[in-house]
Amino acid sequence: YVGRIREMMDKSERRRKNGKRLTLGVRVPESLHACWLAGVDIETWVKKGWIDFVVISTWNNTDPQTPVDEFARFTRPAGVDTIVTMGNMIGSFSTGPPIPLDRGVATSAEHAKGYMSMLLNTAEARGAAANFYEFGADSISFWNVGAHFGRAVTAAPRQRKRIAAWTRAVRSRETVFAGPRTYRFLPMGKGISRRKPPFRNYPWYDEGSSALGHKNSPTLLFSDDRIGKRLVFPFRVADGRRGERLSGRFRFWFYHVTGNDRVDVDINGVPVDKKYIRRIPAGKLRGGLTGTRFEIDLAHCPPFRGDNVLGLVLGTREKRPHVPMMEELEVHVTAVANSRSVSGLSSPPAPRRSR
Known part of the structure; x- marks a missing residue:
């Protein structure tokens, strides 16, 4: 299917006056294991020259343990841009206890207490992005960050200021390594088994796994x-x-x-x-x-x-x-x-x- 899309795009490219290649990018689950669970053979797609950029994506959070290098092993030799998503949340699905007491503004007013309430601060964003860049990412993209503006309960002025600070801090390698970095490791899959339908509709519900089926940090x-x-x-x-x-x-x-x-x-x-x-x-x-x-x-x-x-x-x-x-x-x-x-x-x- 992806090969047919590439073929169709190449035919269209030849009809264009400038003759430039049409760009095809894909957003894929956060690990090769999760890709296979979803039926996504991303390595073959890249090696066949069908793809121009790959976006490696968690489910709405930022996980500093995202195995970027699994993808970079074949994307970088192929000249395919490798992009990692970062979400506004650093915590897991757990509503506690334990209850974080030291988060300050990096606490969600929308979610229950516990790890789920933990939002990214600038140092944590730098820590995660440092891992992404150093293990093979070319750039960073954002998941659902725009949802925290407007009239949402999470869109208070101090929250918008926090989001602006951490998104600016990860825009390049230089900005990431220009300030303190906090690497925070949490059991990202803790609590997901309690969020089955009709409460939520995720692809995966195994305790200790992400919503995409990737095994996260353990308890x-x-x-x-x-x-x-x-x-x-x-x-x-x-x-x-x-x-x-x-x-x-x-x-x-x-x-x-x-x-x-x-x-x-x-x-x-x-x-x-x-x-x-x-x-x-x-x-x-x-x-x-x-x-x-x-x-x-x-x-x-x-x-x-x-x-x-x-x-x-x-x-x-x-x-x-x-x-x-x-x-x-x-x-x-x-x-x-x-x-x-x-x-x-x-x-x-x-x-x-x-x-």
Whole structure:
């Protein structure tokens, strides 16, 4: 079908006076797995020369873990522009708890409390876009951002100002790396199983998956049979991916765990010395659940490598009313070693082949 469209466009092109190729672009689900679920063979379309640009799209949110590189592997050698969508929401489908208490203006007046209420701020937009650009995107597009203007409840002046700030911040590599970046990782698919028809009409409803069927960041559950075992949380961070030393903060929330529980922490298999780990009650920033927030200065973190894993071992075995869980990670970068500011890390784009 797509091949026939390309053939039709090429015939029309030959009849045009300027003889220029007619542009054909497609918007596809956020991963190759999700594309296959939808019956979209995007790699074949690109390799056959049918497509001029590809827009990789989540469902109305911004996910910093979007696997742009899966597409860039074949789009960039073909000279096909690779574009990633960003939505106004950073959270998942979960209505809580936990309840974010520190979002300020980046909180939705329309949605229920919980992760679902979390809207993008400028630093989070920069963090996500840094991943997109550094792992193969040529540019950014927006999903549903225009819906938050006009008379909508989400269109208050301060919200329009917030949206204007983050959309300007991601317009290029240079603007992305010109300011602090927050990489926030949440269980994007949490709560989707409760949104089946007639409430919503999504293509996919498996818990832990996006509305398009892509497996998102996990919730780590430390049930009795997992006490003493290492569980891992994957996270992608463009900053420090070549081992550069970073300045800033690394923190995660571990619910139903107290300050007295034994917790071993590693990053990419390298243990983090406990003397560098601060433990703070979760309720200071996240309400509705008991737990502990763990914080580490990035200067005391083992080197990053782009695609990273946080390893956790809960060593205390005891009866608890709830299963301990970890599901939110934040990496806030303020500076990169050997750089005058937070800028300077971005590598130049890969050479493009003219079509």
